[in-house]
Amino acid sequence: MTRLQVASLARRSILRTLRQPAYVLPPLLFPTLLVAVNAAGLRPSTMLQGFPTDSFLAFAVAVPFIQGALFATMNAGTDLARDIQNGFLNRLALTPMRGSALLAGHLAGVIVMGFVQSVFYLAFALAFGVDIASGPAGAVMILVLATLISAGFGMLGAFMALRTGSGESIQAFFPVLFIFLFMSSMNAPRNLMTVDWFRTVATINPVSYLIEAVRSLVITGWNAEALLLGFAVALGLIIVSTVVASHALHVRMTRT
Amino acid sequence: MAYGIEVEGLVRVFKDIRAVDGIDLVVAEGEIYGFLGPNGAGKSTTVHVLTTLLPPTDGTARVAGFDVVSDGPKVRAAIGAALQEAALDPLLSGREHLRLQTALHGITKHERKQRSDDLLERVGLTAAADRKVRTYSGGMKRRLDLALALVHGPRILFLDEPTTGLDPQSRSALWAEVGRLAQEDGVTVFLTTQYLEEADVLADRVGIIDHGRIVAEGTPAALKAEIAHPTVEAIPADPEQRPKLARILEQFGELTQVSPKSLAVRLSGDDFGLADVVRALDAAEVHVEHLQLHAPSLDDVFLAKTGRTLEGAGSEQPEIADVT
Amino acid sequence: MSGSPWRAYRSVALGVAWRTTHNAFTTPNILIPSLAFPFFFFAAFVGGLSQLSSLPGFDFPAGYTAFQFVFVLLQSAAFGGVFTGFGIARDFEHGFARRLMLAAPYRSAIIVGYGLAALARWALTATLLTIVALILRMDVSGSGVDVVGLFFLALLVNICALGWSAGVATRLRTMQAGPAMQMPVFLILFFAPVYVPLTLLSGWIHTVATFNPVTYFLEAGRGFISGEPEYVAGAFATALCLGILAAFWAVRGMRRAEAAGG
Numbered sequence: 079m080t081r082l083q084v085a086s087l088a089r090r091s092i093l094r095t096l097r098q099p100a101y102v103l104p105p106l107l108f109p110t111l112l113v114a115v116n117a118a119g120l121r122p123s124t125m126l127q128g129f130p131t132d133s134f135l136a137f138a139v140a141v142p143f144i145q146g147a148l149f150a151t152m153n154a155g156t157d158l159a160r161d162i163q164n165g166f167l168n169r170l171a172l173t174p175m176r177g178s179a180l181l182a183g184h185l186a187g188v189i190v191m192g193f194v195q196s197v198f199y200l201a202f203a204l205a206f207g208v209d210i211a212s213g214p215a216g217a218v219m220i221l222v223l224a225t226l227i228s229a230g231f232g233m234l235g236a237f238m239a240l241r242t243g244s245g246e247s248i249q250a251f252f253p254v255l256f257i258f259l260f261m262s263s264m265n266a267p268r269n270l271m272t273v274d275w276f277r278t279v280a281t282i283n284p285v286s287y288l289i290e291a292v293r294s295l296v297i298t299g300w301n302a303e304a305l306l307l308g309f310a311v312a313l314g315l316i317i318v319s320t321v322v323a324s325h326a327l328h329v330r331m332t333r334t
Numbered sequence: 335m336a337y338g339i340e341v342e343g344l345v346r347v348f349k350d351i352r353a354v355d356g357i358d359l360v361v362a363e364g365e366i367y368g369f370l371g372p373n374g375a376g377k378s379t380t381v382h383v384l385t386t387l388l389p390p391t392d393g394t395a396r397v398a399g400f401d402v403v404s405d406g407p408k409v410r411a412a413i414g415a416a417l418q419e420a421a422l423d424p425l426l427s428g429r430e431h432l433r434l435q436t437a438l439h440g441i442t443k444h445e446r447k448q449r450s451d452d453l454l455e456r457v458g459l460t461a462a463a464d465r466k467v468r469t470y471s472g473g474m475k476r477r478l479d480l481a482l483a484l485v486h487g488p489r490i491l492f493l494d495e496p497t498t499g500l501d502p503q504s505r506s507a508l509w510a511e512v513g514r515l516a517q518e519d520g521v522t523v524f525l526t527t528q529y530l531e532e533a534d535v536l537a538d539r540v541g542i543i544d545h546g547r548i549v550a551e552g553t554p555a556a557l558k559a560e561i562a563h564p565t566v567e568a569i570p571a572d573p574e575q576r577p578k579l580a581r582i583l584e585q586f587g588e589l590t591q592v593s594p595k596s597l598a599v600r601l602s603g604d605d606f607g608l609a610d611v612v613r614a615l616d617a618a619e620v621h622v623e624h625l626q627l628h629a630p631s632l633d634d635v636f637l638a639k640t641g642r643t644l645e646g647a648g649s650e651q652p653e654i655a656d657v658t
Numbered sequence: 659m660s661g662s663p664w665r666a667y668r669s670v671a672l673g674v675a676w677r678t679t680h681n682a683f684t685t686p687n688i689l690i691p692s693l694a695f696p697f698f699f700f701a702a703f704v705g706g707l708s709q710l711s712s713l714p715g716f717d718f719p720a721g722y723t724a725f726q727f728v729f730v731l732l733q734s735a736a737f738g739g740v741f742t743g744f745g746i747a748r749d750f751e752h753g754f755a756r757r758l759m760l761a762a763p764y765r766s767a768i769i770v771g772y773g774l775a776a777l778a779r780w781a782l783t784a785t786l787l788t789i790v791a792l793i794l795r796m797d798v799s800g801s802g803v804d805v806v807g808l809f810f811l812a813l814l815v816n817i818c819a820l821g822w823s824a825g826v827a828t829r830l831r832t833m834q835a836g837p838a839m840q841m842p843v844f845l846i847l848f849f850a851p852v853y854v855p856l857t858l859l860s861g862w863i864h865t866v867a868t869f870n871p872v873t874y875f876l877e878a879g880r881g882f883i884s885g886e887p888e889y890v891a892g893a894f895a896t897a898l899c900l901g902i903l904a905a906f907w908a909v910r911g912m913r914r915a916e917a918a919g920g
Contacts, residue, residue, distance in 0.1 A: 079440040086437035090426065097425045097466075100834055108841075115848040118863030122713055122854045165421035168387055169482065172410050173438035250687035253695055260702035266709065276705025334386045334406035 083175050087183020092190050094157055105149035105195055109142030110202050116141075120265060128270055131297045139203045140292035141264050143224040144285060146195040147231040148255050152248060154188045155235030159245040167331065177327045181320070184236050185229055192228025196221050208296065216295040223295075223308060227288055230315030231255075233323050240326035262286040284311045338363045338490050338522035339384065343393035346379050353379040355546030356393065361524060361539075363489075366516045368537030368554075369526040370632065372644050376546040377526035378418055381494045384524065385415045398490055414483030415492040420475040424468035428459050428478050431467065432485065439486040453481040457511065473504030480511065490522045491515065497532060509536055530632045530644065542636055549639040558630040561638050563587070566611050567598040569624040579622070582614050596624070600634070663764070670762040674771025678745060679778045692741050692779060696734035696787050700726060704794070707853055715858050720884040723796045727787075728808065728879040729852055732872070734787060735816040736843050738780035742772055743823020743839045750831035750915065759916060769824055769908050776820045777813065784812065799885035807890065808882040811875060814897035819843055821904025828911030831918070846872050871896045 095101050117135035124132050131137050161167045170180060200217060204210070210217050238248050261279050263271075263286040271277040280286050291308020294301035339361040346354040354376045361367040371377050382388040384397055386406040395402045398412035422431060432450035441449060454460045457477040467475065476496060483491060493512065497505040513536060515521040527533055533540045534554050542550040542557075550557055566586070570579045573595075580597055583589055587602035601607070608627050615622060636644045682688050703726045711722040718725050749755040758768050792798075798805065823839040830838065850872040851859055859867055867873045871893075878893035 082437050082440065086434050090423070090430075090434055093430070094423065094425045100837070104837060111841075111845070112848075115845075115863075118861060119848065119851075119853050119859065120707075120710075121860065121863075122858045123707075123710060125713055126709060161423075165417055165419035166423060168417060169421045169435075170438065171387060172385060172413070172415055173435065174407065174411065174440060175438045246687055250691065253691040257694070257698045260698055261705075264706075265702070266706050270709055271706055272709045272712075273705040276701070280706070332388060333410070334389050334403045 079174065080176055080179055083179035084182045084186065087175075087179060088186030088190075091154070091157070091183055091187025095153065095187060095191055098153075101153040102191075105146045105153070105191070106198050108149070109145040110199065112145070113138050113142050114206075116265065123266065126270055128267075130267060133208065133297075135203070135206060136208045136297050137293065138265070139199070139208055139296060140289045141259070142199040142202075143196055143220070143292050144227060144259060144288055146199065147192060147224070147228045148252070148259065150188050150191050150195065150228055151231040151235035151255070152252050153235075154184060154191075154232055155239040155248045156245040158184060158236055158239035159243060159248055162239065162243040162330065163245065171331050171333045177324070177331055180331075181233070181236060181323055181327060185232050188232030188235070189225055189229050192232070193221065193225050195228075196224035199224075203296070210295065211297055211299040212295045216300070219305075220292055220295050223288075223291060223305075223312060226309070226312040226316065230312055230319055233316060233319035237319055237323040237326050240323060240330045243330065258283060258285045263289055284315070287311045337361065337396075338365070338398060339367070339524060340396045341380075341384070341393070342395075344380070344383065344390055344395055345392035346376075346383055346388060347391045352546050354383065354390075357541075357543070357546070357548050359541055359548060359551065361522060363522050364516060364520045365538045366512070366523040366525060366536055368533035368540040369524065369543060370528070370530070370533045370540055370636075370644075371526075371543035372528060375543045377528075377543060378494055379546075380543070381415070381417070381492050381524070381526055385413060385417075385492050386410055411486070412488060413490045413492060414486070414488035416476070416479040416483045416494065416496055417492075418494045418498070420479045422467045422470075422475055422478060425466060427464050427466055428454065428470070428481075429463040431478060431482060435482045435485045441486065449485065453484060456484075457481045458507070471504075473500050473507070476500060476504065476508060477511075480508070484515075488521070490524065493523065493525045495526055495528065497527070497529065505532075512536060528644065533632060540632065542632070542639065544636070544640050550635055554632060557632065557635045561630040561634050563601045564630060565590070565598050565600045565628040565634070566608060567596050567624070567626045567628060568611075568615070568622045569596045571621040571623040575620050578618065579615075579620050582618055582620060583611070585614065586611055598628075667764045667767045667770075670764055670767035671770040671774060674758065674762075674768050675774035675778070678742065678772055678775035682745070682775065682779050688741070688745070692738060693783055693786065695737065696730050696783055697790060699733065700730045700787065700790070703730070703853070710854055713854065713858065716854060717857075718855065718880065718884065720797045720799050720880075723791065723794055724798065724883045725880060727791045727796055728876060728883055729847075731784060731787060731808070731812050732815050732875055732879060733847055734783045735780050735812040736819040736847060737840075738783060739776050739816050739819030739821075740823045740839050740843050742776035742779065742820055743827045744833070744836055745775075746772055746824055746827035747831065747833050747835050747839075750827065751833050755831075755915070765912055765916060766909050769905075769912055772824060773817065773820055776816060780813075780816050784809065798883055800882045800887075801885065804882040804885060804887060807887070808879050811879055811882075811893060811897060814894070814901050815875060817901045818897065818904045821901065821906075821908040825904070825907035825911040828908065828915040831915060846870060850876055852876075871900065 113135065116138050121134045123129060124134055200220060212219065235248065238251055242248065262283045263280050268277055268280050268286065271280065287307040288311055291304050294304035337360050341357060341359045344354055344357045345352065357380065369377050369380065379388065383390050384395055384402060386402050386409050389403055397409045400408040400412065402409050429450060432453060433446065436446040436449055454463045457480055459474060459477055459481065462470065462474060467478065470478065497508055500508070512523055516523050525536060537554065539551065539553050540557060541548050568579060568583065570576050580589060583597055583599040586606045587599045590598045590600060633644050704723050708722040710716060711718065759765055762768055822843065826835050826839045849863065849866045850870050851867055856867055856873060874889045874893045874896060878887065878889045881887040881889065
């Protein structure tokens, strides 16, 4: 019965996303637009000594995968918060539904959207002449990693929804996640950053390792260290956010 | 007699607010029990505890023979609930809601479609089944809400202010369905409402709650008979005779004002009747353009027990904005 | 309402301005993003990209901090206008705008009120941003007049962005108009020499930036801060024209909203 519950809730999660164009188009368009603009505006960066590639687009194309995951987080979290605010969670609580099924169903929706987005970003990159240095297998690895990143951020969105019960609070949190993106190696390699405090922040920021893992598959090939760090951060995010989301669900759904 | 719901000394406290302050009640199987009270009286909190959405602070409650604290899952399997918010997803259709609900209850795929079709027909939503809920009227949403509560064939149904905000036609339709459920299917119904007429028409027995406590309980007829005394309402033909009218009516009982134009007196004792009032008005040469005798209402019962009318009582109670 | 029309107009504008500003400053969800975002952009660009100033042809003596300060100042002004546009859309969606239109004898004063609120919010952001930039030892080589010129230019950008957003908000009257307000402003800002001077851009971005008025706002602003003003007349003339057009767009939008019943 749990499998059926998860499948039903996942189906609902996906349907809801697809039926809200405002949830589908911005996560696809905005990150690609930003990377296109940055690729053009920051092309001179490739002239810096030690810059790892002569294509800024190749360098920056990792960013949409993270940014898209943030959008998916916010959207899915807002949907769950809306369920809490309008009493739909109470309706679900009165069924034999397990709490884990609710989280798994929510996550399934986020993962599907994350995968679709990742395919789009990859197609965009290939269409604009980016060479994936790690080949077709590397492209598959990018999709796997990007999907894991979506899952981690998706659970974070679920935690925020269950903790606050408010869509507005989640929307207000979006800028904070965006800041993590900007205070990373999003626009420059860490070894070329000349401002010490920023380089330190970027080094501590886990988002840097997510970006660098995807980036390594695009511009370097198979870099074991970058991939290990990226997967470790992604899996760590999944584990931590799942634990806190489960606790928040337990508190929120106080049924006996 | 088998009991559907048994509650003893139920208490639920939120910080320093005793939303439910020690209630005892029993509801027999197949009975429609009306839980009547103003806003903030503790009706919804009671429903949340009985439907296992909130644990009680003190006291015990058994629903369908199961303890709400220790046997939560068994209680939920035996009950259906349509809570105060319709709690629907505006992006799903009515049929998709039923599909989800049946799946969550573990109903087999084969049975799911049939059950959904039957319920949609029963609540009159077949034609609108494939439209998104955001296009539904308030009445349609309530009917879908009821259908969802019945998906798994519960023995006990909780309805928390099910007709609030509905037009008279939708309200009557919902009453008819609730009555049918109890009479034909033997479903026990626990219905909370702030509408006197709803409790009067539907309920076999009524419990009146105020400030978290039951202040009166019984059949509507028995409760009204307790009060026994009717009210006489009069409108003076000449508004300037209003003070004189008031002095005459005061001789027969407690004066109340029904509307800005009229005065009313609740007759005290069995010694006075309408004829006595008419004779007194004649003797004093007070002419009235309207004179009416009203039988006691549940609002009169509430007034007798609490000193306030149900309509005035709601504004005084502290609102508990979030029962979670 | 008794008194002169001017008094009535001012009363409406100040009333709307007070309410919008009060809500913005007392609601953390609204205030914090509009304050925080410019700082983080500033930190990210200065911290992460200052090595670009070592590129051959990057000729800006005041340094990368000042170079980015001008962009972030203009960006904060633009997005300050956009955020106020969000508030207008929210008011229409929740029905509050109808209340304003019923009460106000001069409805264009409502737009003026929103504009005043946008300026008040941006003034706070600009002040804090400037203080932080000075703490980071930003080099300000321009004179007092130059600095005033820079802030006045940013003020005009704020008005342009507000006019645009208000026009969209009054026409669509829903929070879902957010992307329609935000995206064009974002694009016009970033299709400009954001990270490096125009001379270091190449390809399509150089072509687009050459025709983008924001490029000349940035050039003028960077000229002000480095004490070598250039494109001043052109930048101000363009900003004034765009501001007038944006105001017209906003007032026409309000008329449309009136016709639709709010």
